[in-house]
Amino acid sequence: MRGRANEAIGGIKLPAIIRTEGLTHVYSEGTPFRKVAVGNINLEIEQGGFVGVIGHTGSGKSTLIQHFNGLLKPTSGKIFVDGVDIWENKQDMRKVRFDVGLVFQYPEYQLFEETVYKDIAFGPKNMGLSEDEVDKRVHDAVRFVGVSQDLLEKSPFELSGGQKRRVAIAGVIAMEPKVLILDEPTAGLDPKGRDKILSQIKEYHEQQQNTVLLVSHSMEDVAKFASSVLVMNNAGIYAHDSIQNVFSRVDELEKMGLSAPQITKVFYKLKQKGFPVDSDVFSVKDAKNQLQKMLSRGDSGKC
Amino acid sequence: MLKDITIGQYFPGESFVHKLDPRMKIVLTIAYVVMLFLTNNVYGFIISVGFLVLSYSISRISFKMILKSLKPIVPIILFTAILNLFFVNGDPLFKWWVISISAQGVKLAVFMSLRVIFLIAGTSLLTYTTSPIELTDGIELLLSPLKKVKFPVHELAMMMTIALRFIPTLIEETDKIMSAQKARGADLESGGIVQRAKALIPILIPLFISAFRRAEELALAMECRCYHGDEGRTRMKQLQYSWRDAFSFILISVLIITVILINMFIKTGSF
Numbered sequence: 001m002r003g004r005a006n007e008a009i010g011g012i013k014l015p016a017i018i019r020t021e022g023l024t025h026v027y028s029e030g031t032p033f034r035k036v037a038v039g040n041i042n043l044e045i046e047q048g049g050f051v052g053v054i055g056h057t058g059s060g061k062s063t064l065i066q067h068f069n070g071l072l073k074p075t076s077g078k079i080f081v082d083g084v085d086i087w088e089n090k091q092d093m094r095k096v097r098f099d100v101g102l103v104f105q106y107p108e109y110q111l112f113e114e115t116v117y118k119d120i121a122f123g124p125k126n127m128g129l130s131e132d133e134v135d136k137r138v139h140d141a142v143r144f145v146g147v148s149q150d151l152l153e154k155s156p157f158e159l160s161g162g163q164k165r166r167v168a169i170a171g172v173i174a175m176e177p178k179v180l181i182l183d184e185p186t187a188g189l190d191p192k193g194r195d196k197i198l199s200q201i202k203e204y205h206e207q208q209q210n211t212v213l214l215v216s217h218s219m220e221d222v223a224k225f226a227s228s229v230l231v232m233n234n235a236g237i238y239a240h241d242s243i244q245n246v247f248s249r250v251d252e253l254e255k256m257g258l259s260a261p262q263i264t265k266v267f268y269k270l271k272q273k274g275f276p277v278d279s280d281v282f283s284v285k286d287a288k289n290q291l292q293k294m295l296s297r298g299d300s301g302k303c
Numbered sequence: 304m305l306k307d308i309t310i311g312q313y314f315p316g317e318s319f320v321h322k323l324d325p326r327m328k329i330v331l332t333i334a335y336v337v338m339l340f341l342t343n344n345v346y347g348f349i350i351s352v353g354f355l356v357l358s359y360s361i362s363r364i365s366f367k368m369i370l371k372s373l374k375p376i377v378p379i380i381l382f383t384a385i386l387n388l389f390f391v392n393g394d395p396l397f398k399w400w401v402i403s404i405s406a407q408g409v410k411l412a413v414f415m416s417l418r419v420i421f422l423i424a425g426t427s428l429l430t431y432t433t434s435p436i437e438l439t440d441g442i443e444l445l446l447s448p449l450k451k452v453k454f455p456v457h458e459l460a461m462m463m464t465i466a467l468r469f470i471p472t473l474i475e476e477t478d479k480i481m482s483a484q485k486a487r488g489a490d491l492e493s494g495g496i497v498q499r500a501k502a503l504i505p506i507l508i509p510l511f512i513s514a515f516r517r518a519e520e521l522a523l524a525m526e527c528r529c530y531h532g533d534e535g536r537t538r539m540k541q542l543q544y545s546w547r548d549a550f551s552f553i554l555i556s557v558l559i560i561t562v563i564l565i566n567m568f569i570k571t572g573s574f
């Protein structure tokens with residue numbers, strides 16, 4: 001495992017913060033449109049991890065994550081958050097929602113307040129926190145997502161798309177959830193903005209030592225920021241493993257309509273051609289190191 | 304939850320009923336309703352029910368869907384039944400204080416409830432087997448003679464098409480916004496009326512904003528494709544009557560005539 005938090009305690013397995021048992025969700029049961037969106041899923045998400053969730057369109061990612069905070073009720077199966085079955089006691093559901101924060105796909109549609117400040121404060125206020133605490137959390141949250149303080153008194157509808165997205169994410173971060181789940185937080189943003197938001201989330205994760213689940217279609221982003229990957233395929237879990245183990249199965253991923261990061265594919269091909277390189281290269285930085293090593297050894301003579 | 308609303312839900316298919324011309328289907332539905340209201344006799348009723356069962360079987364729409372379509376109107380059925388039960392005069396079967404129930408009352412209560420049930424079941428089949436677009440096309444064409452008196456048939460049909468098209472979208476959007484606000488701890492289920500009304504604000508505002516945005520985008524997209532109303536507009540799919548329509552038309556005519564004859568000549572089992 002490359003997970004920072006895990007290394008810190010020397011590889012001892014931490015208790016699972018989220019665990020599912022035979023989780024199944026069927027949409028439109030009893031009609032001709034019946035659709036098993038997730039089928040019989042057993043998984044454990046470790047406390048403190050940064051997990052990338054990938055899978056082709058319609059593989060059930062969004063459906064799966066909406067079970068983790070009780071927004072969707074499983075057709076069958078159980079979900080445990082912090083060891084507690086969340087559907088056992090429905091009165092405690094709101095507490096589960098504060099512990100497991102979920103940022104939806106295109107979250108900017110949820111903005112509604114007059115000012116950015118009030119909108120971010122919506123979640124913390126629902127938690128029943130004091131004014132001072134709410135104020136502190138709002139300011140912390142905007143700092144984490146990189147929204148300038150001057151925007152706080154503006155109407156959220158006057159912001160640009162990217163700013164709206166950040167404010168919406170801040171609205172969830174301000175609840176300081178133990179688990180932060182983001183469903184394609186960077187869809188439709190420019191590459192620079194994407195990188196910035198994700199770096200900020202990563203930084204936040206490192207400071208807070210919380211658990212983050214990042215649903216993404218970009219293998220590059222997952223390889224760069226996550227410590228482990230959950231691969232979904234046709235309503236089931238195909239793999240749940242470290243970045244190395246998953247992305248080294250380039251051929252299998254391709255068959256599923258996914259692909260490893262481009263740079264990984266380049267190195268995979270290089271290795272197949274007989275160059276002395278490792279194939280577990282997931283970022284351009286890794287690649288640079290590898291190439292430098294190879295060139296300095298001077299055994300690139302084959303080409 | 305919100306998704307369980309089935310009124311106006313279309314189930315695509317390839318059956319005889321699906322392939323009928325939407326104009327004919329509307330006419331048939333109206334004829335079926337007329338037949339139901341002409342019926343005042345058990346035998347006539349059997350004909351209507353037979354026609355309904357036949358249509359559902361041919362269209363391969365599950366009979367469960369009838370129950371689903373009836374769910375929202377259960378109160379209306381109960382209300383009709385109770386009204387008939389207590390307020391129809393006749394030989395009392397049962398008397399207590401000011402309440403009296405007569406044999407005629409019971410008969411009428413059963414008959415009226417069945418009539419409403421079959422009415423809903425029959426008209427639901429129209430929306431189960433006809434896509435909203437076909438349906439509005441059919442209505443537009445059926446009403447087109449009214450254009451002569453400057454009635455804006457096309458505009459109305461277009462408005463209906465758009466409204467129908469956006470109902471599922473808006474329902475989906477409401478679901479999504481509700482989920483997003485619930486994820487931020489919005490409490491929609493508890494509290495008094497005032498509190499609940501207040502809890503709707505975080506849902507209604509984003510919903511309105513997105514509805515307006517969608518309307519604007521749609522208007523723009525239509526203008527970009529040179530939409531300018533009815534004049535000179537042609538259709539990609541011309542509706543065409545076929546043997547199926549002729550056959551169904553003859554069938555329902557025969558059935559209606561039979562019902563009328565039964566009413567006139569058979570006096571047993573009438574209501």
Ligand SMILES: Nc1ncnc2c1ncn2[C@@H]1O[C@H](COP(=O)(O)OP(=O)(O)OP(=O)(O)O)[C@@H](O)[C@H]1O
Pocket residue numbers: 027028035036037055056057058059060061062063064
């Ligand atoms: N509300 C719904 N009603 C019926 N079917 C649904 C609903 N939501 C999703 N589905 C179906 O369930 C399946 C899984 O959908 P889901 O949204 O979980 O996929 P996803 O992996 O998040 O895809 P994407 O990458 O496109 O976001 C899809 O086949 C979809 O058609």
Ligand SMILES: [Mg+2]
Pocket residue numbers: 061062063105183
């Ligand atoms: Mg999704």
